[in-house]
Amino acid sequence: MNIGKRIRELRQANNLKVVELAKKSHISQPYLSDIEKGRTTPSLDKLTSICEALNISLGEFFEQPSDLPSDLLQFLEAAKSLTKEERQAVIHMIKTLKG
Template sequence: MASLNVGNLGEYLREQRRTAQLSLRQLADAAGVSNPYLSQIERGLRKPSAEVLQQVAKALRISAETLYVRAGILDEKAQDELETRAVVLADPSINERQKQVLLQIYDSFRKENAAEAAAAAAEAAAPRPADAPDAEEPLTP
């Protein structure tokens, strides 16, 4: 887990609030937090909980995961996975069984790719004997 980056989060929240054309007080009311507390978050003086970030995200109509990444609570790879899952689950053109099967396939591909990457990393890190020929060099009698 990354360290909290509340300054970056505060700037981002202020930008999103202004884009939504909300005053600090309006956003605080919509998110169910106090005006001074929200002001302190925007100025990078407070570290909000994941619950508060979720409430603010809902009030701004943005992804809570985006705020988690900005706050350092969630890394970007995890956000990408969550967004992929959310898109699949929100698709009205496929039924629930199809959604679950698709997510199972997605998980199996991710596990397979992670295992291949780990094996490649282990192979690259393994010491090679000095007299062993390189894999790319043909053996000569």
């Protein structure tokens, strides 16, 4: 898994800029940028801080495949707050759109 790529995807899915996530994570913007670009790997403590800023657990960080496009990740993040009935309605709408 590419940790930096995963962080970038989750950051984008949460509509956060690098500077915003860095501030929420209590790390410097250049350091976060280096992580996202694969120039460095975060310590477990730093990764935990990043996950907390993204409102996810370390388990959730590692469970989703990182090859999903950022817009699909954003869709999934938004869907988490829906009720079961609302998710079913969205699924029905998507199936209707696909014909």
